[in-house]
Amino acid sequence: MSFEMRWDLSGLVKSVSPEKIKAELDSMVRAANVIRDIYAGQVKGMDAAGVRKLLESLDSFSLEFDGVMGYCSLRYAADSTDDVAKQLHDMMRNSWVKAGQALAFAEVELGQLLLDRPDLPAQPELRNYRHYLERTLARAPHLLSEKEEQLIMAKDRNGIGSWSQLHGDWLGTRTFRLRIDGTDRDVTYGEAVGYFTSPDRKLRRGAYSAVLEGIGKDEMVLSSAFRAVSADHLTMCEWRKFPDPITQSLLANDVSMESIQVMMRVVERNAGIYRRYLRVKAKLLGLERLGGWDLMAPLPFASNSSYEWEDSKSTVTKAYADFDAEFGRWVGEMYSLRRIDGEVRKGKTPGAFCHTWMAGKSAFILQSYNNRVNDVYTQAHELGHAVHAYLYTREQGPANCDIGSCISECGSTFGELLLTEKLLAEAKGKDDRQVALSTILDELGIAVFLVGARYWFEESVYKAIEKEELLDGESLSRLWTSCRDRLFADEVEWLPEMRFDWARPPHYYLPNYRFYNYPYIFAQLFVFSLYRLYKEQGKAFVPKLRVLLAAGSSRSPAELGRELGFDINSEEFWQKGMLQAEEFLRMLEETL
8 A cells, every 4th residue: 555545634733642732732722711711791792803813812712722723623534443543533522522611602692792792793904804704693593592502512512423433433343254356354334335346246245245234233323323413413403492493504504595495396306317327337238127225336447447646636626626726736635745544444524524723724634435436536526625725724814614415515516517517528439438537427416415414314314304204224224215216216126225324424413504405406406506607718717716616605695696697595496407417418328
């Protein structure tokens, strides 16, 4: 395994010594209490200049301790079986709760001030914090007292936070028995998921079956975690007077319910596009009908393709550099500074993510790289997050780096399209074109349509809880398959154990963040619309994307859309994204 495939986290901290890290975490708690001693009880009488000083202090705090928090979190994500990593992660969580409790006064008191002075965000002294304050004002009616907010943090530490950690630890430390090349082997979750895109259909099916059968055996644990996190959310909705379980997510993502409802209507109305693609893919695979284990399968003529790390590095870097030279330099830096961890190993957090390092104006990426074209796309996706981070951390302070998922997924999704464009440009024949087009349509199918089913599933879960229905593994499975079939109809054959697929995605288990799924749909269709604009305008479009990504959270998605001439509350806008999807499908059909 290449040494370059393991990240170097040492730059995040002054010293990697556990004792020194503990000292940094203790310093963080002390610094939070210093801010509390200066400002607590004073916010209600502040003018605009006073509010700016408070917010600047909070920004400085975030930058000072961003690194040590990231180090503890990322080291644990890289290997949850490592005793030192577990110790550091636990210390970090404890310290963050203490610091958060000390700073709880800030949003509570600031929210009260803004309710009394809703004109404050428009004051010239606060122009750099305008939208941050507007978002704080929107959350203010749902805040509790400072003491109650502190108690909730303590409750979450050993409550939903632990349930969430259990889900990741459980999958990250499981092994699954697969027959590979005639030999039975025990493989990690990360390795098993890698075989989901194996060119060997029998091995793909075996990997899905082994993982989901194993999850099914553990359904009591996983459904308990799911139920606890979801029920806790409904309790908090009642306490905070949220009118709907999705309200918290809408506030976090800075979007309206109207735009999401309009978007989901367009998704359901266009499900036929995805079903049409599934029939095309079945033909390309030489099948009468796809199995659920074929949704991300490579095409037969791509079966011998192995994308070594260096191949991926070269291709992805060039894809970004062709669009914007500075993007290419930043992507190259992510590799050269070893900011990416691609090694497959036991104990590693499942899936892939990008972590922004605000103080370093950079990022770190985790994935399990298995040398397949899908891994190259995952890398391009996560590096899109990294480019986004490079841009907004240079233009914004921490207060404007709290980007909702609807916009945070835009750079990553655009990166996938740049990779597709690169692969199509270098295609040597129809086979290469089919591979590139089917890969981007596979990604679209998951990000828009399968995720659409996950959105409906989560809606149904909360309705069931409100009706006091008991949600064990089998009842959750029934809810999931109902929503899945609403999308796929009878286009796909499913293994019986695939009914447990609700238990795999970590998104349902994230503490204090429900409805994590719809932002993927939002970003996919938003970016497909942007891509159509790019194809029309060429290089003149590049500065527009830079402005969008550099904005961070300083403007809402609706504002950012209007600047580009988009109305995210109209069905016409979302349909533009579907038109681009259909254009890719038409290009694929022309190769048959």
